[in-house]
Amino acid sequence: MPVYKAPLRDMKFLLNEVFDYPGHYATLTSGENATPDIVDAILGECGKFCEEVLSPLYLSGDEEGCKLDNGEVTTPAGYRDAYQQYAMGGWQGLSAPEEYGGQGLPASMGLLKQEMMGTANWPFSMYPGLSLGAMNTIFLHGTEDQKQTYLAPLTEGHWAGTMCLTEPQCGTDLGQVKTKAEPQVDGSYRLTGTKIFISSGDHDLTENIVHIVLARLPDAPKGTRGISLFIVPKFLPDSNGDVGERNGVVCGSLEKKMGIKASATCVLNFDGATGFLIGPENEGLNCMFTFMNTARIGTAIQGVGPAELSYQWALTYAKDRRSMRALSGKKEPDQVADSLIHHADVRRMLLTQKAIAEGGRAMLYYAARLADHMVEGFTEGDDKKAEKYDDKLGFLTPILKGFLTELGCEAANLGVQVFGGHGYIREHGMEQIVRDTRIATLYEGTTGIQALDLLGRKVLLMTQGGAVREFTLNIANFARKHLTDKRLRPWALELLKLTGQWNLLTVRIMLAARKDRDVVSSASYDFLMYSGYVTMAYIWLRQAAVAVDKLDNGGEESTGFYQAKLATTEFYFERLLPRAQSHATSMLSPSKNLMQLDAEDLAFTG
Amino acid sequence: MPVYKAPLRDMKFLLNEVFDYPGHYATLTSGENATPDIVDAILGECGKFCEEVLSPLYLSGDEEGCKLDNGEVTTPAGYRDAYQQYAMGGWQGLSAPEEYGGQGLPASMGLLKQEMMGTANWPFSMYPGLSLGAMNTIFLHGTEDQKQTYLAPLTEGHWAGTMCLTEPQCGTDLGQVKTKAEPQVDGSYRLTGTKIFISSGDHDLTENIVHIVLARLPDAPKGTRGISLFIVPKFLPDSNGDVGERNGVVCGSLEKKMGIKASATCVLNFDGATGFLIGPENEGLNCMFTFMNTARIGTAIQGVGPAELSYQWALTYAKDRRSMRALSGKKEPDQVADSLIHHADVRRMLLTQKAIAEGGRAMLYYAARLADHMVEGFTEGDDKKAEKYDDKLGFLTPILKGFLTELGCEAANLGVQVFGGHGYIREHGMEQIVRDTRIATLYEGTTGIQALDLLGRKVLLMTQGGAVREFTLNIANFARKHLTDKRLRPWALELLKLTGQWNLLTVRIMLAARKDRDVVSSASYDFLMYSGYVTMAYIWLRQAAVAVDKLDNGGEESTGFYQAKLATTEFYFERLLPRAQSHATSMLSPSKNLMQLDAEDLAFTG
Incomplete structure (x- = not known):
């Protein structure tokens, strides 16, 4: 088995040559310290950590998996050590605010780190990934006290976090959440219910785990407008902020899954667990989704x-x-x-x-x-x-x-x-x-939910097609600039055609959906995939444009890298992008071909 | 977990209404006993066996997997019992010649059986499936003595079979096979070598296993023209044809696989194992591929x-x-x-x-x-x-x-x-x-090999496009007959257009391949997928034509089934068939977009 090599050359190409991150960082307050030298050093260090520490644990972690014993989850051999190195390296707080112990670098630096870690060992990367979700939520909606108590140890990586949304009866449809939160005289809440599919729900990597939990207050309105958000730590912090009393949240079982076996996917039982409201009552879903x-x-x-x-x-x-x-x-x-x-x-x-x-x-x-x-x-x-x-x-x-x-x-x-x-x-x-x-x-x-979010919400409901118009305008402007170069011209022309088609498709769906609401769902998947292929075409043209420029004006550097960028752009436009057209055809086909059959007539097993 | 239900209604629709199997069987010698009543009874019995015996073992078999102990493989709980029932029911010989203990029914009946078994429990169905391969080989190329000795117990299902082709260094490229076969004075051979990925290579379902093995005679020509075929039984039959001495072929290890865990995938070590030549010397590959x-x-x-x-x-x-x-x-x-x-x-x-x-x-x-x-x-x-x-x-x-x-x-x-x-x-x-x-x-x-076989061998080399011309002629004739019905007309028209396009694509590739041999490989995958989508469209139109006829002239029977056929045809033509066009575009794109890059320039990890 070969080992993972961090694709630093490609990353730097994107950062420095295609998307001008140095210029971008210069406009950001958080970008002050993200000078090209620092960024380089961080990427190099991160790549080394991923290659040398995380990559070797990828196969063994899958083979061994996680274990549950007496309600406590053990991660595979080597995970604790790797996590210690990760936390000691200050990686968890890379893009977190300095006032809570972070390094205050731009959010994008965190994503670059996540990409390398996730490539070397995705299941491992889920533990710090879930913590980030908890950190973001507390940062945005927590009180100053909550931030001092929870955000600081999360940022240092001493504690980890989770997001507890899904229950047995609902995942997508969170309006069906049943977990109860009863107010106590001391201002805290007692949470009771079962959450499933909780990634990093329990593990041995940190001394404490901070669960962010969706639950219902007594007499809360039905559905999504009656859900509040709570912090439920595995161990209640004592007055010094250290780990104190064990709280009433326990891992009931580990899911047996197709993959990501080194990532603990837990059923969490909340049995009168002490929780603390975060954000306003009944606005938990908004807070969670910020x-x-x-x-x-x-x-x-x-x-x-x-x-x-x-x-x-x-x-x-x-x-x-x-x-x-x-x-x-x-x-x-x-x-x-x-x-x-x-x-x-x-x-x-x-x-x-x-x-x-x-x-x-x-x-x-x-x-x-x-x-x-x-x-x-x-x-x-x-x-x-x-x-x-x-x-x-x-x-x-x-x-x-x-x-x-x-x-x-x-x-x-x-x-x-x-x-x-x-x-x-x-x-x-x-x-x-x-x-x-x-x-x-x-x-x-799921992909279906993303598709509905894109077409139904972002494109039709929120902007009446405006989101597509705005984005394709950028693409078209870029493509037009590159019509004169004979290497780029065919791709730029194709892209121009596609920006027009994308808008036309949007309008046709919008009109059809006025008469038939099912059109939004029936067209959504193909619209999503079409949008993806066109967006990726734009992004390949941006890379190709840089490659052409470097090949013409570069000089000493090896040309192989840029030739490969051009060749891959050519491959993409000629062999993958044609798929967009089959999605275009499918998305315009009537919703009738999906909806006309009675559910009973779908199967004939007799 | 729901259980498997044999889709008998759909099977009978295809047999009796779409493809006129009763008429077809009437033209076959082996079809004499395959009257509609018998066929019905067999399908019903087979469906019951699959639903009640095989389906319940599907998940447990994966969970438990196969075990290797002292060179002997144990299948998951319930597999032995299920196999006994299978053998006792005479299922293995369903389409095998009566003279060797089979039921002499048409080959197609065997495929229907395999489909139901493979749906209910694919990993289980691989054991009898591999035996079929051995049976076919011995039937076609074995001596009468070999047939009596091996074919009869295989047909009864008392013994099982395997096909031993792959070696560590080669799977597709069998010219690289290294296993040696040395002639002995008694006319037998001693086989030495290692075979890998041998499905059903060892197991506890039968008292003996008959391996069909590719190996090289001393001084055999290099490559594919120096490979011969041998029968190597796990136990050498004694003079009564009963199980005798243990032969020198042993399962060295079981592969750990992504799936089909209940199917034993073995490394087989041949250590001076006794084998018997089957078919002519050095023509093993042809025999194997008959x-x-x-x-x-x-x-x-x-x-x-x-x-x-x-x-x-x-x-x-x-x-x-x-x-x-x-x-x-x-x-x-x-x-x-x-x-x-x-x-x-x-x-x-x-x-x-x-x-x-x-x-x-x-x-x-x-x-x-x-x-x-x-x-x-x-x-x-x-x-x-x-x-x-x-x-x-x-x-x-x-x-x-x-x-x-x-x-x-x-x-x-x-x-x-x-x-x-x-x-x-x-x-x-x-x-x-x-x-x-x-x-x-x-x-x-692999799919890539199928694609090359289709385009490179069957279409271009062997028939210079004739295979496509002949097949599309059938399709076009059928489509033309159904232009007058307004429900079928749009699909028939689309299909007519596609038959023309398929031939045109073939000609264009043929011409391009004359100048550039890489075109055959670079177009092959898309050509295969295109061919598949058009063939499936034809087959859906055939079903739709029957459905229309039954809806118009049917009478008492429930119409839901036929409505569902029409609705699914409509879905197929409108939502899946458009993919053929993206394959058409991709296959015509120049091989240059695949071949121009040096291997070294494909990756930049530095």
Whole structure:
């Protein structure tokens, strides 16, 4: 099994050459310390940690899994040590405010870190990932006292966090939440209920775990408007803020899952557990979802990371393994057969992985700039700025989460395919990447939910198509600038055509939905995928434009990297982008072809 | 977890209404006993066995897996009993010649049986499935003595069989096979070497296992022309044909796999094992591949069965689980939320599964008629007939195997998706179907190999496009007949357009390949998938034509079944078939976008 290598060259290409992060950071308060040298040093250190500490635990963690004994969860061998190194390195607080022990760097730096960690070892990265969710929630909605008590140890990584939403009867439809919170005379609450699918719900990595829990107050309105948010620590902090009394929240069982086996997925039983209200009563869902865009982009990383990992390993295998002769004649006549890499169809699979991994990474970096502005708006209390960038990010979020995780699964499966039968054997790790990645299209809102969020909410309800108009205007302006270069012209033209089509599709769906509400759902998945392919095309053109410039004006540097960017852009436009057209056709087809059948007539097993 | 229900209604629809199997069987010698009543009774019995015996072992078999102890493999609890019932029921010999203990029914009956067994419990069905491969090989190439000794107990199911091709250094590229066979004075051979990925390589279901092994004679020519075929029994038969001395072939280890865990995948060590030549020296590969089309269609079943199973379970869940409200208004106002089935996007997933399962089944039944003729040709020694139908089947085989297993994986993944997060949890079985199905695009020739076989061999090399011309002529003739019915007309027109396009694409690739051999490989995958979508469209139109006829002239029978066929045809043409166009675009793109990059420039990890 090859090891993970952090793709630092590609990351720096995106940061410095494509998206001008140095210029971007110069406009941010949090960017003051994010000078190119510091960013370089951080990426290098993080890459080293991922390569040397996290990557070697990837397969063994899956093999061993987590164990539950007497209500206490043990993580696989090596996880505690790795987490200690992670916490000691100050990585958890990389993008957290300095006043609570963080390093105060821009949010985007945290995403870059998450991408590398998630690529090297996704299941491990979920523990600190969930803590981030808790940190964000407390930072935005907690009292100063709550921040001092919980946010500081979370930021230092001494404590970990969770998000407790799902219950047996509901995941997506949180209006059905039943967990009860009864007010006590001391101002605290007693929480009773069962939460399921709680990632990092219990573990041995930290001395305490801070659960952020959705529950209902007595007499709360039904549905989503009667849900409040609570902090429920595993151990109640004592007056010094140290770990005190054990609280009434216990892991009842660990889910047996397809993958991410080193990540503890818990059933948590709240049995009169002491909790503390966070944010206003009955507005828990809003509070929980404040940072949903960043959480979902955190999950979108799972589309990119595993694609990168699977690609790295498949590429190595394709260079080593010999089978048959290339159709265009022997490439390695002295060998018993040619390497897989000489077969065009194997290259099709590898380039698909590459286009997804690098195109997806570029989409993340594009979105991360918006996240920086949004977070700065929140941090500075500039609601208008926060809202503006949250809206921009909100349009991209379902595209990134929905589209990239679907393509991540495809890339991981292609990695197995390159290995042939060996891909199906556990020791090579390729099938593990498939199993681990498969969760990505399910949690943090399934692909179907992302699709509805994009088309139903962001595009139709909130902006009447305006979100598409605004985004495609950017794309079209960029494409127009590159019509004159003969290498870029065909792609720029194609992209211009697609921006027009995207708007037209939006209008046609909007009109159809006025007469038939089911159209919104029936078109949503194809609209999401179409949007993803066009967005990725834009992002590949941006990379290609830089590559052309460097090749023309570069000088000494090796040209292979830039040639590869052009070749991958060409591959993407010619072999993957055509899929957008089949989605365009499907999304315009009548909802009747989905809705006309009675449920009883769907199956005939008699 | 819901149980498997044999889709007998759909099977009978295909047999009796769409493909006129009664008429077809009337033309076959082996069809004499396959009267509609007998066929009905057999399907009913087989369905019952699959529902009551095999289906309940599906999840437990995965949980427990196979065990290796002292070189002996133990199958999961219940497997031995189930296999005993299977053998006692005479199922193994259903389509085998009566002279060796079989029931002499047409080959297609065996495929129907395999489909039901493979749907209820794919890993179990692999044990008898591998035996079939050994039976076919011995039947076609064995001496009369070998047939009496080995074929009879295999046909009765007292013994099982395997096919030993793959070695550590080669799977696809069998010219690299190294296992040695040294002739002995008694006319036998001593085999030495290592075979890997041997399904059913060892187990406790039968008293003996008959390995069919590829190996090299001393001084055999290099490559594929120096490979011979041997029978190597686990226990050497004594003079009565009973189990005698233990032979030198031992299971060295069991592979740990992504799925099909109840199927023993063995490393087999041949250590001077006694073997018997079967067929002519150095023609082993030809002998092994005589029945490859049927073996590959056996694997194509894995595209259909798991799609059916995953669909059945997902449909049940979608009717039970309540989440959110339908966009077109409350459907179940008295309930806390509407069932999933009322959401258009959930229906998109379910109908995709249904279209794949039923469309795939119909493709199998279409091909199975050709298999009947081919087998009859072989059995009667009518080489011309055998060859004619082998060619027809040979064109369809890579389409069925390659396309249907790819779509089977998609269907299984959609089943997980319908379940949301619950799909990822092992107890529901949905993720197991994904893991079990994933092997289907890898073994018996990967999708890439099927694609090359179709485009490179069957279409270009062997027939210069003639195979496509012949097949599309059938399709076009059928479509033309149905232009007058206004329900069928749009689909018939679309299909006519596609038959023209398919031929045009073939010609364009043929011309391009004359200048650039890589085109064959670079276009192959998209050509395969395109061919699959068009073939499935044809097969849906055939079903729709019957449905229209029955709705117009049927009378008393429930119309729901036929309405569902029309609705699924409509869904297929409007939502899935558009994908063919993106494959058409991709396949015509230049091979340059795959081949231009140096292998070293593919990755930049520094």
